[in-house]
Amino acid sequence: MSQKRTFFQNVLLAVAVAAVLLFSLFPFIQILSTSLKHQFDWGNPSLIPAKLNLEAYRELLGLDHKDRAQVPQTIKKLLDNPLLTADQKEKIISTYQSTSDVFPFPRYFLNTFLLSASAASVSLFLAVFGAYALSRLRFYGQRIIQRSILFVYMVGGVLLMVPLYQISVKIGLARSIWGSLVSLLLIYIIQTLPVSLYMLGNYYRTIPYSLEEAAAMDGCSKSGAIFKIIFPLSVPMLITVFVYCFIIAWNEFLFASVFLRQFHDFYTLPLGLQSLFVSKNAIWDRIMSASVLTMIPVLFCFMFAIRNLTSGLAEGGVKE
Amino acid sequence: MNISLAQSESRLGWKLMAPSVAVIVLLIIYPIVYNIYLSFFDVKLTGAKVFIGITNYERLITDTAFYSSLLTTAIYLAGTVMGTTVVGLLVALLMNLQFPLRNAVRTLILLPYFAPVIAVVFGWQFIFDPVNGIYNHMVVDVLQLTAKRHNLIGQPKTALFVVIIFDIWKHFPISYLLILAKLQSINKERYEAAAIDGCGPIARFFYITLPELYFVLGTVVILRLIWNLNKFEDVFLLAPNVQTLPVFTYYTAFTGIIDQGLAASISVIQFLFLSFLIFFYVKKVLKW
Numbered sequence: 001m002s003q004k005r006t007f008f009q010n011v012l013l014a015v016a017v018a019a020v021l022l023f024s025l026f027p028f029i030q031i032l033s034t035s036l037k038h039q040f041d042w043g044n045p046s047l048i049p050a051k052l053n054l055e056a057y058r059e060l061l062g063l064d065h066k067d068r069a070q071v072p073q074t075i076k077k078l079l080d081n082p083l084l085t086a087d088q089k090e091k092i093i094s095t096y097q098s099t100s101d102v103f104p105f106p107r108y109f110l111n112t113f114l115l116s117a118s119a120a121s122v123s124l125f126l127a128v129f130g131a132y133a134l135s136r137l138r139f140y141g142q143r144i145i146q147r148s149i150l151f152v153y154m155v156g157g158v159l160l161m162v163p164l165y166q167i168s169v170k171i172g173l174a175r176s177i178w179g180s181l182v183s184l185l186l187i188y189i190i191q192t193l194p195v196s197l198y199m200l201g202n203y204y205r206t207i208p209y210s211l212e213e214a215a216a217m218d219g220c221s222k223s224g225a226i227f228k229i230i231f232p233l234s235v236p237m238l239i240t241v242f243v244y245c246f247i248i249a250w251n252e253f254l255f256a257s258v259f260l261r262q263f264h265d266f267y268t269l270p271l272g273l274q275s276l277f278v279s280k281n282a283i284w285d286r287i288m289s290a291s292v293l294t295m296i297p298v299l300f301c302f303m304f305a306i307r308n309l310t311s312g313l314a315e316g317g318v319k320e
Numbered sequence: 321m322n323i324s325l326a327q328s329e330s331r332l333g334w335k336l337m338a339p340s341v342a343v344i345v346l347l348i349i350y351p352i353v354y355n356i357y358l359s360f361f362d363v364k365l366t367g368a369k370v371f372i373g374i375t376n377y378e379r380l381i382t383d384t385a386f387y388s389s390l391l392t393t394a395i396y397l398a399g400t401v402m403g404t405t406v407v408g409l410l411v412a413l414l415m416n417l418q419f420p421l422r423n424a425v426r427t428l429i430l431l432p433y434f435a436p437v438i439a440v441v442f443g444w445q446f447i448f449d450p451v452n453g454i455y456n457h458m459v460v461d462v463l464q465l466t467a468k469r470h471n472l473i474g475q476p477k478t479a480l481f482v483v484i485i486f487d488i489w490k491h492f493p494i495s496y497l498l499i500l501a502k503l504q505s506i507n508k509e510r511y512e513a514a515a516i517d518g519c520g521p522i523a524r525f526f527y528i529t530l531p532e533l534y535f536v537l538g539t540v541v542i543l544r545l546i547w548n549l550n551k552f553e554d555v556f557l558l559a560p561n562v563q564t565l566p567v568f569t570y571y572t573a574f575t576g577i578i579d580q581g582l583a584a585s586i587s588v589i590q591f592l593f594l595s596f597l598i599f600f601y602v603k604k605v606l607k608w
Contacts, residue, residue: 016414017425023489024429030454031443042452130340138326139333145341147602152348154598156550158566159591162573162584163351163358169367190347193340222332251436253553258574270438274557277442284452287442295439302434306427 031295035288042284056289060105103276103290112268113297115181116249119188124242126189127196132226134197135204136212153194157187157254165258177266180259187255192245199244203237204230243305247298269294352591359585365578376585386586389568392480396487396555396564401544403488405537408495413529415496416503426500433493441557444486448472479559486558487548495540502536503529535605542601549594565590 005013033047035057041050057063079089133139134146164187165174173179211233212225220228231238253270260266267275273290302309359376361369380386415426432440448455450471459465472478506529514524552566563571565586573583 013414013417013419017419020411020414020429021425024432024493027440027443027447027489028431028435030447031440034443034446043457045454045457126340126343129336133333133336137329137333137336139330139337142333145337148349149344150602150606151598152344154546154550154601155348155352155591155594156547156552156566158550158552158569159355159587159594160348160351161570162363162580162587163355164347165573166358166363166367166580167351167354169365186347190343193343194348197340222329247434247436251438251553253438253557254570270436270553273438273442277445284446288446291439291442295435298434298436298439299431302431306430 031288031291034284035292037285039283039285053285056283056285057293059286060103060289060293062104062106103272103286105272105290105293107265108267108269108272109293111266112250112270115185115188115268116246119185119192119249120242120245122185123189123192123196123245124238126193127200127241128231128238129226131197131200131204132230135201136209136230137222149194149197153198157191157252160187161254161258164255168259174259177263180263181266184255184259187259188249188252191252192248195248196241196245199241200234200237203234207233240305240309243301244309247301250298355584355587355591358581359588361581361584363580363584365574365580369581372581376582379582380585380589385563385568389563389565392562393549393564395480396484396562397545397548399481399484400487400491400548401541403484404491404495404544405540407488407492408499408540409533409537411492411496412499412503413525415500430493430497432490437490437553437557440490441486441554444482444558445473448482450474473559474561476559476561476563480562483555483559483562487551487554490554491544491547495544498540499533499536502533506532539601539605542597542605546594546597546601549590549597 029047033049034042036053037044037049038051038053041053044050134142134149164183168174168179168183173183207230211229212222215225215229216222251270252268253274256268256271257274260268260271269290273287273294276290277287358369360371360373362372362375363369411429415422415429419425447453448471450456450469455472456469460467460469470478472482510528511524514528519527550566551564552570555562555564556567556570560567569583569586569590572578572586573580
């Protein structure tokens, strides 16, 4: 329809688009803005910081001298008191230094990254072959497997929370940190495997059969065709599925909180952020900059995979 | 060589499928069954358990907290599902129009959906913060609707409302994507024909667009019901005092007076609801 819009309609359209953009993006702008503000500026509704504050970022990324940033003014005055011995001063300072470790961002980042990347890799590896079988081959029991995958794909993590915890307690995994990490890894794999199978299966179906038939004529076996034809053709989709699984694991909070609660050094970012928020060290600029830093890898993946991701999602390949 | 082609294909199929099937059976199907089993036991966090029959279920149906959680879940589902569908539809209709930078806008508004829940909830907390938040600034200082500042997230009743808004914000992109994909597939000639026949834009919407969208709207509604019934993080992290079923289960299983058997029985009930929804989805939407 090539209808010309009147001026009034154009204004209306612009306002509507602006409103949708504002609704979608305002919380992000708010987070970024607060992460860059000084405390005196928090109550100010303006989104542009009166004075730029990078302290929180520097502290989180470990670029700051620990002792200086943490000791409050009143305590600094107290430390100037000549009556205190060096030993006592040391003690006072150390109580403040310990809190600076409360959110070791680089460490949590690494934990989350390793866990998410491993889960996404295993899940993708399993799905590459499983999805091929589901979409291109005929085998006994295929229908029931297909339906079961669709079914488990929609069973949320909450429903598996108690049994999975009890199972890992029973076989002794929940007792040690490594056992807990293994449990968590397995859980992230099952949270991403059904959706990987589903997304990849849908994609494989779009690859013409004639390609495989031609390869078969040239003497290529069925399993050879996976590596020589299907694999190379679906690289963009493989990356997309990997990214999607990675994001799911990166964002996961529930099971991390169940399995890692007592192992502070192995917290993932979501768990670390939540415990920072409820701790006495909760300061808005610190929370917001931690939020921004947690978001960055996801946004990076998002930009990278957006094209394939949206078409995959529009076909219903969603896991939440 | 007496294996037929079909047989060898079937074997290959199983070989390729086996690892995935093993993982799914062991770590999803078995836990679901084990969960039902656990719901008949008094289960300690340490794994010790005593058979108590249907006591857990009896306790649930006499527990007012359970009913209040059911009610919260119902309100939450009704609000979020309607909200996401309506906002998704309106945005999809808007994004189907021609305007400059349309592709950039289409992509940007997907951000809420992809951003980690944990990284955005605190931003929302800040917006509704009684001291610093923009919400109270607008309502109290600028618009002067109320005289005193409210801590909306602090009270369970109003917090539920904030959670619903948050959830709509977070998930309208996915319903918009599904609806837009359908909108783009509607044949343009039908609109032109209708316009020639004298149909205005509103009539065209009701006679052409809406009938075409019935199916996808139904899909959006039922998928949102399924996913939102499973939602834990969005609710728990934004407002831990809003006890939808998953949050209620979490509290029962891991905090306060820990009762994993009782938590298992809540999960079983939730699972029954969910299975019904999934069954409906598979039958009506996927038509299997």
